[in-house]
Amino acid sequence: MKIVRTVADLQKHVEAAKQAGKQVGFVPTMGALHKGHLSLVKQAVEATDYVVASVFVNPNQFNNSKDLESYPRNLDRDAEMLQSANCELLFSPDVKEVYPEEDTRQFNFGDLESVMEGRFRPGHFNGVAQVVSRLFDMVKPQKAFFGLKDFQQLAIIRAMVKQLNLSVEIIPCEIIREEDGLAMSSRNTLLNVNQRKNAPLIAHTLFESCKFAPELRINELKSKVVTQINQSDELEVEYFEIVDGNTLQAIDNWSDSDYIVGCIAVFAGEVRLIDNVTYKNTDHEY
Missing domain, CATH: 3.30.1300.10 (Pantoate-beta-alanine ligase, C-terminal domain)
Known part of the structure; x- marks a missing residue:
């Protein structure tokens, strides 16, 4: 598995895969990976020919600075886990690489974002839409894989893809749980x-x-x-x-x-x- 940190290196490898006739699957993550993430990667491996995963803790989707600071990070372990799941490329950019300039876009998801997570975490889904749309533009995958645990996020991403007329298929993946039932997170x-x-x-x-x-x-x-x-x-x-x-x-x-x-x-x-x-x-x- 290759690890890249810049958009230029990312796109060089992805373009080479596409030139070889490979279909690109993408699993965006914020790291601190567990078996739930790996299940997404494994489904991507089964459904596509070349799997890219990203590890990026997106500051724009945290409306609580303490939550951002405490979010677990362990890139070395994440890389080992992704390699074990046959991921071919890990994209791990810094904030300036993803946001060379401030992203001021404001998305409007209507009633989808006014309830539940959107109600209690104002601005969260706008940050999600910003980063996922940027990652989609960088990777340009044919398919992207998201867990159903983040049910509302999945609906938001589907709406964003439709709004921006992106040519990526969103693949929902089942919730993976610990042996005692707790949803993996x-x-x-x-x-x-x-x-x-x-x-x-x-x-x-x-x-x-x-x-x-x-x-x-x-x-x-x-x-x-x-x-x-x-x-x-x-x-x-x-x-x-x-x-x-x-x-x-x-x-x-x-x-x-x-x-x-x-x-x-x-x-x-x-x-x-x-x-x-x-x-x-x-x-x-x-």
Whole structure:
């Protein structure tokens, strides 16, 4: 696996791969890699011929400076993990390489960004759109792979691709979990022992709620989930919304949509964890 730090070197290798007739897959990350990231890389390896991964902690998507400072970083370990997953090129730029000038673009994603993460993290998705669009322009992949754990982010990126008329196919990838159910996240490494012990309650509660989805009203189920998680002294729900999986708008009844997803954000101390569960889609219900 080659490691490059400049756009010029990146594009030299990518262009050579394309000239050789290879289809380019791309996995953008902020590093601190885990098995969830590697599952994206492995899917990219299976679906394309030449896989590029990026490691870049994007300052523009952090609305909390402490969160940016505490975000875990370990490039050497990340590189080893990517090589083990048969990634062919790692792009690890510094901030000036990605933003030689300040990116002042303002995206408008309408209702997609006014709820859930967008409501509690103002400016976050504009920063995501800025960096992902820049990376897409640098790499110019045919396919890009994103995890479904960041459910709202996936919707935003799809909307951005449509707005900018980019020729890249967005491939959603399933949530990868620890053995105890906790959704894999780079932030999990920041949990103390008691927080880590209690964190699986988030996933367990979401999975259990699927059993009650047909029986309880939406508001009743939301209340049940929040109450159960908040019973832990280590956890506090920031939001739990049951939404249409396409529009991300809250629904009032189970009959309001053919695609229903429950999205949650929970604080374990100062560590913020997100997860989601699908209650209903056109192929499978509850």
